[in-house]
Amino acid sequence: MSALEEGPVTLADAPVRRLNMIEAINEALHLMMARDDSVVVFGEDVGYFGGVFRATAGLQKTFGKSRVFDTPINECGIIGAAVGMAAYGLRPVPEIQFADYIYPGYDQLVSEAARLRYRSAGEFIAPITVRSPFGGGIFGGQTHSQSPEALFTHVAGLKVVIPSTPHDAKGLLIAAIEDNDPVIFFEPKRIYNGPFNGYYDKPVEPWARHPDSEVPEGYYSIPLGKARIVREGEALTVLAYGTMIHVAEAVLAEKGVDAEIIDLRTLLPLDIETVKKSVEKTGKCLIVHEATRTGGFGGELSALVQEHCFYHLEAPIERVTGFDTPYPHSLEWAYFPGPVRIGEAVDRLLASGGRRAAPGGRNDAVRNG
Amino acid sequence: MADRPASSHSNRGNLPPLSLHVPEPPYRPGDPVDYSWLDIPPAGTAPRPDEACEAAETHPLCHGLIRVLDEDHRAVGAWDPRLDPETLRRMLRVMAMTRAFDDRMYRGQRQGKTSFYMKCTGEEATSVASAFALADDDMVFPSYRQQGILIARGYPIVEMINQIYSNRADKLKGRQLPIMYSSREHSFFTISGNLATQYPQAVGWAMASAIRGDTRIAASWIGEGSSAEGDAHAAFTFATVFNAPVVFNVVNNQWAISSFSGFAGGERATFAARAVGYGLAGLRVDGNDALAVYAAVRWAANRARANKGPTLIEHFTYRAEGHSTSDDPSQYRSAQEREEWPLGDPVMRLKRHLISLGEWSVEAHQAMDRELVEQVKAATKEAEKNGILGHGLHHPFHTMFEDVYEELPWHLKDQSEQAMHERRVKWPDWKET
Ligand SMILES: Cc1ncc(C[n+]2csc(CCOP(=O)(O)OP(=O)(O)O)c2C)c(N)n1
Numbered sequence: 001m002s003a004l005e006e007g008p009v010t011l012a013d014a015p016v017r018r019l020n021m022i023e024a025i026n027e028a029l030h031l032m033m034a035r036d037d038s039v040v041v042f043g044e045d046v047g048y049f050g051g052v053f054r055a056t057a058g059l060q061k062t063f064g065k066s067r068v069f070d071t072p073i074n075e076c077g078i079i080g081a082a083v084g085m086a087a088y089g090l091r092p093v094p095e096i097q098f099a100d101y102i103y104p105g106y107d108q109l110v111s112e113a114a115r116l117r118y119r120s121a122g123e124f125i126a127p128i129t130v131r132s133p134f135g136g137g138i139f140g141g142q143t144h145s146q147s148p149e150a151l152f153t154h155v156a157g158l159k160v161v162i163p164s165t166p167h168d169a170k171g172l173l174i175a176a177i178e179d180n181d182p183v184i185f186f187e188p189k190r191i192y193n194g195p196f197n198g199y200y201d202k203p204v205e206p207w208a209r210h211p212d213s214e215v216p217e218g219y220y221s222i223p224l225g226k227a228r229i230v231r232e233g234e235a236l237t238v239l240a241y242g243t244m245i246h247v248a249e250a251v252l253a254e255k256g257v258d259a260e261i262i263d264l265r266t267l268l269p270l271d272i273e274t275v276k277k278s279v280e281k282t283g284k285c286l287i288v289h290e291a292t293r294t295g296g297f298g299g300e301l302s303a304l305v306q307e308h309c310f311y312h313l314e315a316p317i318e319r320v321t322g323f324d325t326p327y328p329h330s331l332e333w334a335y336f337p338g339p340v341r342i343g344e345a346v347d348r349l350l351a352s353g354g355r356r357a358a359p360g361g362r363n364d365a366v367r368n369g
Numbered sequence: 370m371a372d373r374p375a376s377s378h379s380n381r382g383n384l385p386p387l388s389l390h391v392p393e394p395p396y397r398p399g400d401p402v403d404y405s406w407l408d409i410p411p412a413g414t415a416p417r418p419d420e421a422c423e424a425a426e427t428h429p430l431c432h433g434l435i436r437v438l439d440e441d442h443r444a445v446g447a448w449d450p451r452l453d454p455e456t457l458r459r460m461l462r463v464m465a466m467t468r469a470f471d472d473r474m475y476r477g478q479r480q481g482k483t484s485f486y487m488k489c490t491g492e493e494a495t496s497v498a499s500a501f502a503l504a505d506d507d508m509v510f511p512s513y514r515q516q517g518i519l520i521a522r523g524y525p526i527v528e529m530i531n532q533i534y535s536n537r538a539d540k541l542k543g544r545q546l547p548i549m550y551s552s553r554e555h556s557f558f559t560i561s562g563n564l565a566t567q568y569p570q571a572v573g574w575a576m577a578s579a580i581r582g583d584t585r586i587a588a589s590w591i592g593e594g595s596s597a598e599g600d601a602h603a604a605f606t607f608a609t610v611f612n613a614p615v616v617f618n619v620v621n622n623q624w625a626i627s628s629f630s631g632f633a634g635g636e637r638a639t640f641a642a643r644a645v646g647y648g649l650a651g652l653r654v655d656g657n658d659a660l661a662v663y664a665a666v667r668w669a670a671n672r673a674r675a676n677k678g679p680t681l682i683e684h685f686t687y688r689a690e691g692h693s694t695s696d697d698p699s700q701y702r703s704a705q706e707r708e709e710w711p712l713g714d715p716v717m718r719l720k721r722h723l724i725s726l727g728e729w730s731v732e733a734h735q736a737m738d739r740e741l742v743e744q745v746k747a748a749t750k751e752a753e754k755n756g757i758l759g760h761g762l763h764h765p766f767h768t769m770f771e772d773v774y775e776e777l778p779w780h781l782k783d784q785s786e787q788a789m790h791e792r793r794v795k796w797p798d799w800k801e802t
Contacts, residue, residue, distance in 0.1 A: 044625075044626070044628065045626050045627045045628055047391070048397070048627060048701055049626070049627035049628075049700060049701045052626065052695070065389075065391040065393075066388070066389040066391065069389075069391045070391075070392075070627070070628045070632050071632065072594075072597035072632050072633055072634070073564060073565075073594045073595055073597045073598060073625055073628075073632075073633065074597045074598050074599060075598075076599050077597070077599075100562070100563070101563060101564075103563070104598065104599060104600075139484035139485070139758070139759075140484075140546065141484075141485075141544075141545055141546030141547075141549065141562065142544065142545070142546070142562065143546065143561070143562025143563060144546070144562070293780075293784075294780065323769070323770070323781075323784045323787075323788065324773070324780060324781060324784060325769055325770055325773050325781070325784075326544070326773070328543060328544045328769050329484070329535050329543055329544055329545055329546055329547075329758075330535035330536075330539070330543030330544075330758060330759075330763040330764065331543060331544075331763060331764070331766065331769045334766050334769060334788050334791070334792065335769065335788075338791075340791045340794050340795060341787070341791060344794075
């Protein structure tokens with residue numbers, strides 16, 4: 001198969017349809033399986049049934065049972081087998097039914113997949129893409145709601161990708177599958193069907209009304225390690241990913257704040273240049289994630305911003321996160337970092353100015369009065 | 370893709386190419402179902418070894434099927450537990466109650482009173498008859514499909530509904546997904562959503578009981594699908610090494626969501642047969658025959674209590690309904706499977722047995738069913754006074770931060786205050802009671 005070696009194709013003229021995130025992911029899988037016969041897809045209920053969220057629907061019918069199949073309920077086996085298949089030369093795309101169930105496969109990911117290249121000096125590699133729905137907001141209780149991305153960003157050798165739109169989901173998944181390193185691809189399940197904006201008591205918008213549901217037909221890839229500027233702005237920088245992009249967008253629009261919103265898309269490797277440029281411009285940084293706070297990826301982001309942009313910061317970096325508890329069932333919306341929590345952090349950032357500014361920095365007198 | 374690995378085939382040209390076996394269930398949607406290929410030995414034929422026998426003596430039983438109730442609804446053979454009619458009626462009642470409860474809760478979920486529900490329809494005997502065979506203070510480590518044990522042990526169904534509604538009276542403070550009960554008082558371990566984790570835990574509890582010279586044993590349940598998890602291997606190994614007083618139940622209801630038992634190894638061997646390799650005692654039982662289930666679990670419990678070690682029991686049964694309220698089984702299996710299931714329905718079989726003994730009647734059964742429906746209805750009404758999911762009557766916000774640790778660390782105190790503050794912003798008139 002040489003299809004992959006053709007490199008990215010520009011699809012300026014490709015027909016564009018409106019898809020939801022599941023459809024976009026499903027399309028990416030179809031496309032990659034057709035382009036590269038080393039791609040195999042497997043996991044619990046992914047074969048005949050097409051996955052409990054239907055992400056793999058139709059794949060088995062099209063590509064046959066030896067490339068798309070159900071597995072035993074054993075996440076250690078799913079990841080371990082993926083490592084072995086990768087060692088042979090396949091390009092496995094296993095699904096873990098919920099991110100909350102990835103832990104039995106954690107050792108295979110952390111000690112094996114992540115280090116294969118390093119410990120064999122490149123003799124063996126693990127071009128594996130582990131897809132898994134993650135995040136809360138569906139009344140899934142503590143075992144269908146977790147956001148464990150930081151457990152993977154902490155591991156040398158793993159890449160972590162989280163899309164926030166159907167358009168990105170397709171392009172990023174294609175890039176992840178093509179990548180020769182193991183990629184954890186977390187899919188924010190709360191926005192599978194629509195760009196949930198955090199106002200849980202209002203009706204959910206379907207993707208069809210969102211511009212980023214426009215997904216070109218055919219092949220395109222979005223390079224890993226490249227953030228997306230969702231909205232340009234001057235007042236402050238928001239660093240977020242997944243569901244929280246839409247929540248932050250809604251809150252800032254409602255408040256009429258001219259924020260620059262950055263969808264990181266890839267947590268590792270991180271697009272530090274885009275982050276740096278933005279924070280240097282705005283001087284203020286808000287980090288938002290749904291995961292628990294302590295040891296969360298927000299801490300890493302905060303440290304990086306501090307290291308790279310200290311002399312441009314005009315206010316302490318703000319972190320808005322889930323609370324440091326398991327995800328509670330009935331109090332889901334009290335847990336979720338929703339509009340109030342984000343809104344108040346924005347207010348604090350806007351209210352403080354210049355305190356931390358260093359002489360010679362870009363703390364212009366204009367902004368600080 | 371410069372460092373893409375080579376995937377060229379080796380060229381031993383004269384050998385046939387390998388091919389991957391992927392299990393396929395016998396029937397898919399729309400297929401006619403015929404179970405005549407299933408090997409179902411007649412009731413009463415399985416020998417019953419001594420409870421203190423060598424484990425190996427049970428191993429032939431791992432390939433058969435222990436059955437007590439015959440075609441004429443009589444209890445026959447060495448495994449007949451010879452229960453008195455009163456006990457049989459109580460068992461029947463708990464099984465019927467479990468079913469009535471499931472029906473009501475399923476409807477409640479459909480009516481939006483909660484987020485999720487799981488029935489155990491067709492599998493009631495595997496939990497209820499097991500509970501009858503154990504002592505009430507034997508520790509059980511259940512999966513999410515053993516509501517029958519809680520009901521058998523007299524846990525108030527109002528409390529179960531409070532948990533399902535995640536309301537302000539929920540003893541688990543609204544934290545857990547519906548049906549993930551816990552009741553220390555009923556020796557019922559807190560249910561995990563992560564499959565099979567309870568299996569090695571049951572062994573640990575049993576080891577602790579042995580360490581302390583106690584007389585209580587542990588029992589655990591998993592589905593045949595979950596038996597594929599590494600936790601099962603860990604459990605079997607620890608149990609056999611330490612001869613732990615534990616009863617392992619594998620409820621083989623044929624399906625794990627959309628995956629049939631073949632995806633857990635069922636094409637090659639029975640689940641009971643795993644006992645052979647580990648040196649555990651093993652039994653395979655007709656899971657829709659309450660008397661056979663009772664007899665098998667009782668045998669294993671007596672054996673464990675006599676310090677003769679662990680037993681693995683496969684309960685051969687059928688998941689008559691969807692996996693959960695999130696599932697639509699018509700997408701992946703033939704609807705005829707349920708109708709054609711050759712082992713019948715556990716409630717009906719026990720009912721007919723009691724009738725054949727002259728200890729029960731169709732009318733008495735109907736009256737009992739009506740009474741149970743009313744009882745569940747009344748409990749539902751009672752529980753609804755405490756609220757349903759998402760309608761404001763939940764536990765106070767600060768409880769969200771309790772029990773993460775024994776004591777609240779400073780950062781959780783801060784976060785708790787933040788949560789209360791957010792609540793005041795959203796509902797300015799609100800006061801925490
Ligand atoms: C570790 C883990 N992996 C996956 C799941 C998702 N899951 C929930 S139930 C289930 C099927 C279990 O089937 P089985 O063990 O046969 O029990 P049954 O539901 O049939 O009673 C799966 C895959 C989970 N809860 N935990």
